[in-house]
Amino acid sequence: MAEEREEVPEEVTNLRAALSAFAAMDDDVACTSAVSQVLRDWPDLGSELRQLREQRVNRLRHERQMTWPEIAAVIGEVTPERAQQIGKGLSGAQRKKNERAAKEQPGK
Structure with missing residues (x-):
């Protein structure tokens, strides 16, 4: 039985190519500087990616009427x-904070 291979979106391939381009830089100073700039920007970039994913998950749910199991399969x-938590905008850190708060409340 042939294994199905998931098609990788062009944007993911481009991001991986950009990472490879950093690794291929001959100049250690230039590479270190460029990678450091990306790492400084990463918290904002990660936040933008999470917001975009949340928006698209909600569109899948409300406009395309997909179920949470179907959306989970799309996310992977x-x-x-x-x-569902992603659709609500809950990050891993926020979920853990909420779980800790719930455990600390008496009677829970």
Whole structure:
């Protein structure tokens, strides 16, 4: 039985190519500087990516009427519950904070 291969979006391929381009830089100073700039910008870039994913997950849910299990399959390697949390904008850090707060409340 042939294994199905998931098609990789061009944008993902481009991002990986950009990372390879950093690694291929001959000038250690230039490479270090360029990678450091990306790392400084990464918190904002990561936040933008999470917001974009949240928006698209909500469009899948509301406009395309997809179920949480279907959306989880699109995201990949997450449970339907996690897909729903993504739709609500809950990051991993926020989920852990909420879980800690719930454990600290008496009677829970």
